[in-house]
Structures are given as C-alpha cells and as structure tokens.
Amino acid sequence: MYLPTWIRPHLAALRALLLLTVVCGVLYPLVITGIVQLPALREKAGGSMIEAAADGRLVGSRLIGQAFTGKAGSALPQYFHSRPSAAGNGYDPLATGASNLGPEDIVDVLPDPAPQKTGHQDPEARQSLLTQVCARSRAVGAQEGVDGSRPFCTAGGVGATLSVIGPRDATGHVNRPRRVVSVNERCPDKPFLATYRGVRVECARYGQDYSTGEILPIRGNAPKTPKVPADAVTASGSGLDPDISPAYARLQAPRVARVRKIPLRSVLDLLDQHTTGRTLGFMGEPHVNVLQLNLDLDRRHPSGT
Amino acid sequence: MGPTAAGALFALSLLVAVALVHRPLGDYMARVFTSRHHVRAEWWMYRLIGVDPDGEQTWAVYARSVLAFSAVSVLFLYGFQRLQSHLFLNLGLPAVKSDLAWNTAVSFVTNTNWQAYAGESTMGHLVQVAGLAVQNFVSAAVGIAVAIALVRGFARSRTDKLGNFWVDLVRGCLRILLPVCVVAAVVLVAGGAVQSFVEPQTVQTLSGAQQAVTGGPVASQEAIKNFGTNGGGFYNANSAHPFENPTVWTNWVEIFLLLAIGFSLPRTFGRMVGDLRQGYAIVAVMAVLAIGSQLAVHGFQLAHQGTVPTAVGAATEGIETRFGVANSAAFASATTLTSTGSVNSFHDSYTSLGGAVLLANMMLGEVAPGGVGSGLYGILILAVVTVFVAGLMVGRTPEFLGKKIRAREIKLASLYFLTTPALVLLGTAVAMALPEGREGMLNRGPHGLSEVLYAFTSAGNNNGSAFAGLAADTTFYNTALGLAMLAGRFVPVVLVLALAGSLAAQRSTPVTAGTLPTHRPQFVGMVAGVTVILVALTFFPALALGPLAEGLR
Numbered sequence: 001m002y003l004p005t006w007i008r009p010h011l012a013a014l015r016a017l018l019l020l021t022v023v024c025g026v027l028y029p030l031v032i033t034g035i036v037q038l039p040a041l042r043e044k045a046g047g048s049m050i051e052a053a054a055d056g057r058l059v060g061s062r063l064i065g066q067a068f069t070g071k072a073g074s075a076l077p078q079y080f081h082s083r084p085s086a087a088g089n090g091y092d093p094l095a096t097g098a099s100n101l102g103p104e105d106i107v108d109v110l111p112d113p114a115p116q117k118t119g120h121q122d123p124e125a126r127q128s129l130l131t132q133v134c135a136r137s138r139a140v141g142a143q144e145g146v147d148g149s150r151p152f153c154t155a156g157g158v159g160a161t162l163s164v165i166g167p168r169d170a171t172g173h174v175n176r177p178r179r180v181v182s183v184n185e186r187c188p189d190k191p192f193l194a195t196y197r198g199v200r201v202e203c204a205r206y207g208q209d210y211s212t213g214e215i216l217p218i219r220g221n222a223p224k225t226p227k228v229p230a231d232a233v234t235a236s237g238s239g240l241d242p243d244i245s246p247a248y249a250r251l252q253a254p255r256v257a258r259v260r261k262i263p264l265r266s267v268l269d270l271l272d273q274h275t276t277g278r279t280l281g282f283m284g285e286p287h288v289n290v291l292q293l294n295l296d297l298d299r300r301h302p303s304g305t
Numbered sequence: 306m307g308p309t310a311a312g313a314l315f316a317l318s319l320l321v322a323v324a325l326v327h328r329p330l331g332d333y334m335a336r337v338f339t340s341r342h343h344v345r346a347e348w349w350m351y352r353l354i355g356v357d358p359d360g361e362q363t364w365a366v367y368a369r370s371v372l373a374f375s376a377v378s379v380l381f382l383y384g385f386q387r388l389q390s391h392l393f394l395n396l397g398l399p400a401v402k403s404d405l406a407w408n409t410a411v412s413f414v415t416n417t418n419w420q421a422y423a424g425e426s427t428m429g430h431l432v433q434v435a436g437l438a439v440q441n442f443v444s445a446a447v448g449i450a451v452a453i454a455l456v457r458g459f460a461r462s463r464t465d466k467l468g469n470f471w472v473d474l475v476r477g478c479l480r481i482l483l484p485v486c487v488v489a490a491v492v493l494v495a496g497g498a499v500q501s502f503v504e505p506q507t508v509q510t511l512s513g514a515q516q517a518v519t520g521g522p523v524a525s526q527e528a529i530k531n532f533g534t535n536g537g538g539f540y541n542a543n544s545a546h547p548f549e550n551p552t553v554w555t556n557w558v559e560i561f562l563l564l565a566i567g568f569s570l571p572r573t574f575g576r577m578v579g580d581l582r583q584g585y586a587i588v589a590v591m592a593v594l595a596i597g598s599q600l601a602v603h604g605f606q607l608a609h610q611g612t613v614p615t616a617v618g619a620a621t622e623g624i625e626t627r628f629g630v631a632n633s634a635a636f637a638s639a640t641t642l643t644s645t646g647s648v649n650s651f652h653d654s655y656t657s658l659g660g661a662v663l664l665a666n667m668m669l670g671e672v673a674p675g676g677v678g679s680g681l682y683g684i685l686i687l688a689v690v691t692v693f694v695a696g697l698m699v700g701r702t703p704e705f706l707g708k709k710i711r712a713r714e715i716k717l718a719s720l721y722f723l724t725t726p727a728l729v730l731l732g733t734a735v736a737m738a739l740p741e742g743r744e745g746m747l748n749r750g751p752h753g754l755s756e757v758l759y760a761f762t763s764a765g766n767n768n769g770s771a772f773a774g775l776a777a778d779t780t781f782y783n784t785a786l787g788l789a790m791l792a793g794r795f796v797p798v799v800l801v802l803a804l805a806g807s808l809a810a811q812r813s814t815p816v817t818a819g820t821l822p823t824h825r826p827q828f829v830g831m832v833a834g835v836t837v838i839l840v841a842l843t844f845f846p847a848l849a850l851g852p853l854a855e856g857l858r
Binding site for chain 1: 306308310311314315318350353354355356369370373374376377378381423425426434435436438439442443471474475478479482483486487490491494495496497498499500501502503505506508509510511512513514516517518519520522524525526529540541542545546547548551552553554556557611612613614615616617618619620621622623624625626627628629632633648649650651653654655656657660747748749750751752755772773774855
C-alpha cells in the first residue's frame, strides 16, 4: 500500500503510543493493584478505613480529616476540633484544595446589606485571609476560654486595616491624611481606632471603593505569640488535614474534659498516646490525629452527647 | 530539636541521598542508552511499532519522530477525555469540555501537568490511568531521549546520526521509569497511599455527617508523577492530599523521586562524553543553584514576614500539619527547581518573598536540576552560552567538549534561551491587557499579577505548579496557557536537536593550552553566574511589580 512519507512516522507514533498505553497505563497499575492485595498492604491501599468501636460501622479514613460540627454547623464541644478547611463546605474529599489567599490579603469585600435582610448571602462578598484568621482566633479563644487576640486583628475579630486617603509623598506614603477608613469594619460598627494621625477613623460603607488610599494594616498591641496556635487559624493545603498540632490539642483538652466530666489528666494522657513525634527525630512536625483521638475518647469515656 | 534544625536535617538528608544515588543511577542510564542489546520484549515492541531499532536517525528525522509522537499523543489524550462519558470506569463523570481537554492534553504531553481541572470531580479512573498516567511515562521518556541525543551530539564526531528516537523512548520507559515506579508505588502504599479502582465510598462521620471517601489508582500514578517530574496530581490537592502523600516519610520519598533523575543525568553525560569531570562540573552548577534556592525558601518561610503570616505567627496557610513549614518549603523549592510542579503545600499563600523564590526557580529555566532530560539540555545550552561569553572576553573561538561554538551553534542556543522568556512575558502582558485575563485573579494588587505571572512562567517552563487562586479553567487561560506549554516544550526541543546535529557533524578539536577548561570550579561559577544574571536581566522588572512590590514594602 502506498503511503505518503509524512504519514509513516505518525503511524509508528500511534502504534508506539498504543503499545506504551498497554504497558504503562494498563499492566503497570494492574500489577501494582495486584501486589497491594498482600495482607500487610491491603487495608492501606483501600484507604485506611476505620470503624467505630460501638457498632463497627465505618466512620471514615484514618488519613482523611473530618469536621466535628453538629447539624447546625456549630462545633461539638465533646470532641477535639480539626483545623479550618477550604475543601468544599469543609473536609469534602470531592472538592479538595486550599484557600489560595495571599499573605497580604487584608481587605474584605463587604456584603450587600440588602439581600442579607432577606436571609440571602451576597455572592460577591469575600472575607480577606486576615479577617478569616482574626475571626477564627476570636472564636477559638472564646470557646477555649483564652485570649484570642492576634497582631493586626481588631477586638471584634476582623483584620485591622485602614485606608489612609490623602496626598502621597515622594515614597508613596500618606502623611497628612484627609480621610481614614477602617475598611473591614462595616457601618455602624465602631472602628477599632478612634483617630489616626489626628483624623477621625470612619467605618466602611458597602459599595464604596477605598482602594485609592494607602492600605495600612495596624499591628495593635496583641502579644507576638498568640494563645491560639497557628494551625487553629489557618486552613491546610488539602482541606483534609487529619492532624492538629499538639499545642492546639492541649488548648482544647480542658474543654473536652469538662464536657465529658472526666479528669483533665486522663484526657492529657490520651493526648500523649496519640501524639506522633517527628519521624526519625527530624522529619515533619509533631502532630495529633484528631479522628483517632476522638474515637479513642468515645471508647474510653463515652459521654452523654 | 527546633523546627529549623529539623528542617535543615531533612534537606541535608535529601542532599546526601541524591549524592549517593546519582552515580549508580547515572551510570545505569548511560548503559541503557549506549547498549546495543535489545531485550526480547523490546524487540517485540519494535516489531509492532514497525521500526528498525538499529537504524539511527539524523537530527531532522529524530525531531520529526518526537513531534509526530507528541502530536499523536495530544490528539489521543484529547479524544480520550472528550469520550470519557462513553467509556467504563468513568465514575459517572461527563465528558471533559473542549477547551479544558485541549489544555490538559497539551499539559500532560509536554510534561507540564498544569491542572486547570480538579482530578476528583473531572477525571474518571480510566482517563487517569490509561490517558494521563501514560503521558507521565512517555513525556518523561521523550525529555530524557532529547537530552541523550544532545549528549550524543557532543560525544560523536563527523556523523549525522543521533540515535533512534523509538529505541530511546522505549528504553527510557521500560528500563528506567517502570522498574523504579513499581518499587516506589508499593512503598507509597505502605505509607498509606491508596491504590484501588473503587468509586467514592460514603461514610457517616463521627459527628453524623456524610463524607465521600475517594479511592483510585493513586499510588501507581504518584510514583511516576514525581519520578518523571510530571506533577499532575490525582486529586486537586495534589501531594498535600493524605491519600497521595500520607506521611512525613512518604513526603521525603516523593521529594527524593523528583530529584533523582535530574541530578543523575549529568553523570550519564560525563560517562557518555568520556570525561566524568565534565559531569561533575554540570552537577555542581545544579547543586549550587538548588542549595541557594532551598536556603532562601526555607529562610523566608520560617521568618514568616508579611501581614497575615505575622498575625498567624507562622506561614501555615495552605500547609499540612504533618509536614510543617520547613518540609513544605523543601518540597516547594524542589518542585519548582525541577519541572515537576506537584505541590505538598499551596504556593499562593506563601510569604511574598518565599513565593518570589519559587517563581525565580522556574525562571532559571528549570536547570537545577530541571525536568528529566529538559534540565540537562537546558543547562548544557547555558554552558554553551557561557563558553561563548568567555570566548568573547579572551578573543578566542569558544569551544565546549572539543566542539567549536560557531555562529550556527550560538544562534540556536540564543533562540533556545529567548523562547521561554518571550512566552512568559508576552503571555503575562496579554493576560493583563485583556479583561478575560484580569478576571481570573483571586488576589488583588501585586499578588494578582504574581498569580498571572506564575501561571505563564509555569506553563512556558513546563513546570505545572500554580498560584492556584487564579481561576484558570476559562476559555482564555485554557487556550493561552496551552499554547505557551506547547511552544515552551517543542520549540526548545527542535532547537536542541538541531544543535545536537550540528555538533555531531563537527570533528573534535584537540585541547590546547588556550582551551577554556570546563571542569574546574571557575567554570562552575561562571555557568551559575551566567544563569542567574540572564534570569535577573530578563525577569527582574516583572518580579519587581509582583512579589517584590508585595514583599518589600
């Protein structure tokens, strides 16, 4: 059969691709799937599923984090809580991922007050990463009975960010402001600062664009090392982080002990058992698997929920 | 031990492991590509493909074979995704829409593995294993093949033959990638990575909610994803996902895999040109740049400058608890220095200057050690540019490995070097000029520009990682980034093969007292210097408007 010259390498290419598809795309994954049926690997290849002690039903995977919240979305106080999650509505394995918000994401897009009155959310509104951190810190602090304040956060739990409006000097700064707005505090909230450089600080109104001003985060006088640990106020990369830091777990221990009416000592002991140190002493960071810890709590100290 | 010391030990242990493995692996790869023996299985494959394995090709035929194979691969993968809903093991997912299927097909064929889709909600198991993962193997093997052809150009003289692409492709897959991946996949399963063909399994969680626990042939794909410096995650969360990268030691294994071939190929190069010292010089350049980058990313991430990291008290946004900041920095730096692009943490939320280093890693042209194959040919081109610059200084005809660098060679090398920056900067400029481009930004201000710049840098250099806040699954970005990936891969490949052809045709010039020695620390310093200076001159203005504006206020 006569074939034009240019077509010959393409036919060879197609045959090569199909052959390599059989080898690398069919045989290879099947061989691996076969090997991992070995007893030692099978349970892991299947997702490291775990059962509840009480009835033996599957409650999830040891490796996939869960949200310990009740029907209304409020945190269940008898359990240790996981980190914030950006996967779907939280810990959704069908929508994994991170917030992807940057280190200087400090200005909120305020919600339209009109649809809110009818109970609808404004889809355009967005909390900045800074406000998310501040709000979580405040909430966790309140729940665990510690100071939830952080640098660059208002006492109300939003990012302490000003838009300083006025003439710019040679370096781009505004030294003699005409107007100063606390951009994340919606009117009629009282701004976290009364005055800035002698100018009264205003609250922010929906729909106003304050980006002409110099955007200035205000450090405030919160301690450098906040009481609420870092992992408690930031979302993980996967949105499925099964772990929390030992510090965040210890912060939650008194509340769990109180709600379950058991001595703090026994909760802390359990916590120690579930704390994984660095592998070989230098790999990774110490962490606590939240689901396993909570399951163990339920098994040893069943609580009237 | 504090986090900083533990992080330093972690990076150091990787350095030692790569140093230990680069000799045996490099020597092995040299044997693979110089052996005249075909094993029986390979011989059958050549029969079925319909090629003569002992017939060598000129550079033009070699290049045509690469392009034909890649073109067929793009069409095949595009069709595969478009027909997904009619095939089995599709998890009930619909066909992938056309612009996304184009982008993904190009992305995997070019070894970029940029992902404008979320794996768990877009791709069924069949497309993942028999479509995407196959390209993980063959695109890696294509990269290695092209690098080996360039090495043959240096090693041979007075010939127009550069080897046989089909043999290099098949051997790369069967003798290098597959055996290591079989072992690595099983090791990853031992750590907890999943490997099954099941549909998502819905469980009732401890708090009574529903959670769909996903399965899939993840471990087999995870191994080649990293070893072939591909980077396309089975799930959207990539190597941050506990089913892809379950433990702190699988994290170590994955970083090791993505560095292994890149750092070993200079040894292969030294072996094949008959002077191991030349290989040591090249690997030394890679190591200097890589260590510098690792130190910088670790430093910036652990220092956590910036408003939100200061408010938090650590740069933990987008970071998994088990890995922590330091081991995430090690992964991020390694994945952007190679052309991998898999991520175990989300770069968009890195500190401004930490993110800037990740961008700069890719802007180096991914040569420290770069993607499998592409890193070696990239740094050899930079070595050619370096001897040219040195030759200009002393007024002698530049030579590298006994080959004269004449007008034709330096033209090819210069065009190679100009291709990617042109794609990155023009692409970013076009995106910023069009409303479709600006709409994609999640973050505002300089960080929004960083997202767009990162996307085109990643696509043009075939990396595949992202400042993932960018809404990239739009007709504009799917088309534009697809074009950037395609040109960023195959224009350089053709230039490299043309250069290889013209080097192989030359006779070897004897070394004289006036020849610039290319195996001494002086030369290592010069190549590293040329690399950094070229990048700084090309990209500094763009970096200044994005991450530097954000980080240095």
